[in-house]
Amino acid sequence: MTSSNLTSSRSFSNIGRIWVHIVLCAYAIVALFPIALILINSVKSRDAIFDNPLAFPTLDTFSLIGFEKVLTNTNFILYFGNSLIVTLGSLVLIVLFGAMAGWAISEYKFRGSRLMALYLALGIMIPIRLGTVSILQLVVSLNLINTRTALILVYTAQGLPLAVMILSEFIRQIPKELKEAARCDGVGEFKIFFRVILPLIRPAIATVAVFTMIPAWNDLWFPLILAPGDDTKTVTLGVQQFIGQYATDWNSVLAALSMAVIPILILYMLFSRQLIRGLTSGAVK
């Protein structure tokens, strides 16, 4: 700590440091203010929301009426469950299948292995949305329209390319000796993968988790097209339509927005350290 303070005080002055804090603080306020505004007003009474939207709730103005209404009068909990199933379902498939493919590509030399890696990598740059017309036809012909399965399969297809790239990069860094030792003991390839490799790439898996969960949880396009039915709606689509339907009931709208924000905040708290570690250890190049 002291030595790093010494070098840093040499590299920029105290006045410079104050300016850095001013700039970063100002930007952090710009970044957080709108979110805070929603959270603060979601726990206020209707009059207080309109009279003084910038004030914190006091004992007089505190009210949970919006949350109450949303939870009792709407399908919000159902939408939440749908989002959870879809997001976690695709996450499990992406991590498992992505790691398996990443292992196959980085470990075994077979004809066309480079071509296979390239084929899978193409999906990183090309948005899956452009194939929507045919995806819809496919989902209809498989009788999967208005199912969570359809969304899980699409998000898995969407997340796999990046997952394969990040995970194969990590698997390459695992020392050869570990695998060779296992092979000498006569351990099978599947056992090596599940018992030795998977536990070793946990940090990379966390990185992949963040990168795949956020877009899946937040997506509006595919739920709108593949699963708009009331039983399969995700929370993002639910909120989107909720805003239109209850536009005048501000308590409910703000409460609904807050409830859609909170899970992702919790998720980020859980994974943020891994995200940075994954980025800085060169997971994304």
Next chain:
Amino acid sequence: MKKAFPWHIVVFLAPAVIIYSMFSALPLLDTLRLGFYTTNDAGVHRFVGLSNYHIILFDSDWSTAFWNAMWNNLKFFGIHMLLQNPIGLLLATLFSLKGLRWARTYRTMIFLPTLLSVVIIGFIWQLILSPLWGVGEKLMGFVGMANFFAPWLGQQSTALITLALISVWQFIGIPMMLIYAALLAVPEEVLEAAHVEGAGAWRIFWQIKLPLILPTLGLVTILTFVANFNAFDLIYSVKGALAGPNYSADLLGTFFYRTFFGYQAQIGSPTMGAAVATLMFLVILLGVAVYFYVVQRKLTRYEL
């Protein structure tokens, strides 16, 4: 001795390759194919060659909307390049300064909007900018600028720019994080050496850090390009499929949605939608190609 067929490789690869092919690669190819067809009332496809493209690009009913969306999309991208990436670079540079306190907290706070659904972001900003609720006007009043307040999201001249700024505000976390990671990878010895030689912080940034993170800046550029030419959610959730007022906020994504699903009196057409998707694909492909052939090649030369 002939080795046994490596079944394990097939088993490891199969699930990923099958799902990716079925739900990503093949639908994309099939969409490119569908763009050459038209559907009659009975739902039968008929090959019509380039006629869909001819209609979109040259028939004035369609081409005006298409070129409007394309031009808007270019502006949308331009605003991101001018603001999002430079500000992201600035923020990342600031909190990568050695020994800066609360760096992690700043990083987390600024990254938070990136995590949220565009639907939520869109609505929050609609509220702030709505003249009814007046939070925006009140805030501007604190600095004596209440008179400059206008319903920016509702005006034809400002809707697109406002939406682009909201998008910049939300997604600045991505370039920021990528650049931050690249800055951390700059070797300490190089910076120490430059410092010993008497280079100031400013010069170290321009002459050492910036050149070393150029590949990341290239990556950030192409990611921004792909994301922008594929944008849909924000416009749809704030302005609906019509991207009003008078299509002033229309992007290729919303144009694609309307073509595919129809709107008001116009009936949606999967084959026309496929043609629009193909055009979007070509635009994105062009961007990616430019990135690989121009940017990457220049960078390799630079490294030598």
